[in-house]
Amino acid sequence: MITETRGRCVAAVLAAALIWSSSFAVTKVALAEIPPMTLGALRFVLAALVLGIAARRSPQPSARQRLSIGGAGLLGITAYFALENAGVDLATASDATLIVAAYPIITLVLSGRAAFSPVRLVGMLVALAGVWLVVREHSGGGHRLWGDVLLVAGGVAWAAYNLVVRRDRSGASPIVVTYYQTLAGAGGFVLLSLTETGRWSVPTGGTLLRIGFLAVFCSVAAFLLYNHGLRGLEPSVAVNLLNVVPVAGLGWAVVLAGESLALSQLLGGAVVLAGVFLGSRK
Numbered sequence: 001m002i003t004e005t006r007g008r009c010v011a012a013v014l015a016a017a018l019i020w021s022s023s024f025a026v027t028k029v030a031l032a033e034i035p036p037m038t039l040g041a042l043r044f045v046l047a048a049l050v051l052g053i054a055a056r057r058s059p060q061p062s063a064r065q066r067l068s069i070g071g072a073g074l075l076g077i078t079a080y081f082a083l084e085n086a087g088v089d090l091a092t093a094s095d096a097t098l099i100v101a102a103y104p105i106i107t108l109v110l111s112g113r114a115a116f117s118p119v120r121l122v123g124m125l126v127a128l129a130g131v132w133l134v135v136r137e138h139s140g141g142g143h144r145l146w147g148d149v150l151l152v153a154g155g156v157a158w159a160a161y162n163l164v165v166r167r168d169r170s171g172a173s174p175i176v177v178t179y180y181q182t183l184a185g186a187g188g189f190v191l192l193s194l195t196e197t198g199r200w201s202v203p204t205g206g207t208l209l210r211i212g213f214l215a216v217f218c219s220v221a222a223f224l225l226y227n228h229g230l231r232g233l234e235p236s237v238a239v240n241l242l243n244v245v246p247v248a249g250l251g252w253a254v255v256l257a258g259e260s261l262a263l264s265q266l267l268g269g270a271v272v273l274a275g276v277f278l279g280s281r282k
Contacts, residue, residue: 009232013241016226021097021248023218025256027085028093030210035199036085037192039211044077044186046215051179054220058176065170069177070184072168076161077185082192083154091147093257097249098134098269099151102127104276107159119278127275133268174227182219243273 030039061069088096105127131152168177203211230238246269253259 005232009229010241011229012225013229013233013238014244016222016229017242017244018248019217019222019225020242021245022252022256023214024088024093024096024100024249025252025259026210026213026218027088028096028253028257028259030207030214031085031089033201033203033207034211035193035196036089037082037189038196038200039214040078040081040085041186041189041193042211043214043219044081044182044189046211047219048179048183048186050216050220051175051182055173055176055179058173060176061170061172061180065172066180069168069170069172069180072161072164073181073184074188075157075164077181078188078192080154080157080161081185082189083150083157087147087150087154089147090143091151092144092259093253094250094259094261094265095134095144095148096151097246097253098265098272099131099148099155100249101243101246101269101272101276102131103155103158106155107162110156110159110163123275123278125275126278127272130268130271130273130275133264133271175224178223243276246273 027039034042060066084096105124109124134148170177226238229241233241250261250266250269254261
């Protein structure tokens with residue numbers, strides 16, 4: 001029974017990872033019709049509606065706690081996904097997949113709590129070298145370079161968000177916290193989307209389905225699957241399972257976004273994963 005339960009938890013985390021790995025390619029295709037901030041607004045407004053229904057019967061945090069949670073949402077959702085969407089718009093889905101693989105290293109460095117053992121230091125340097133291999137292939141010109149820069153900046157925003165979330169003392173359930181973060185993040189995106197009114201148009205049915213996928217599956221279902229998996233797995237095991245994201249993400253970039261991969265990207269991705277593995281070791 002224990003083995004069966006653990007197997008289901010592993011399957012849940014892997015399912016979440018596969019869903020998340022597709023988000024960059026789906027976003028890239030959707031950006032052909034919808035500008036970056038507007039896409040974020042549509043995605044997270046819909047996600048907030050779904051989460052609000054799911055969290056309505058759970059104990060609610062106080063007004064002050066909601067403000068604190070909402071502030072984290074502005075950082076982890078509005079700021080991070082604004083940088084990600086803009087970066088993917090200028091660069092490629094495969095670039096995003098590989099650069100995001102280095103985010104754990106960025107978080108480790110900015111947390112100030114990393115024990116810089118020789119192995120960890122080597123891991124960080126290796127991961128940075130991998131990112132360099134990814135971004136040095138600029139067939140898309142200067143726009144792609146700026147997209148990669150925005151994706152790296154997104155890593156800094158994501159690391160800062162993780163540091164803020166660790167200070168949460170509301171005691172609210174994960175789904176309630178995620179709801180208020182998503183609600184605040186959606187509000188931030190709505191304001192940002194007003195700068196793109198000149199680019200608004202009626203999306204096709206396919207793009208509406210992509211928005212629904214990003215909202216319901218990437219922002220809600222994957223979160224619930226991941227947290228279900230955490231109930232029966234050690235956090236370190238769950239995090240290691242997420243290493244499937246960059247690998248599967250490359251496949252989605254080819255299949256869904258029609259991208260081709262350069263040898264330097266494949267090599268860079270392998271180097272990033274090796275660096276993350278070394279950097280996460282004690």
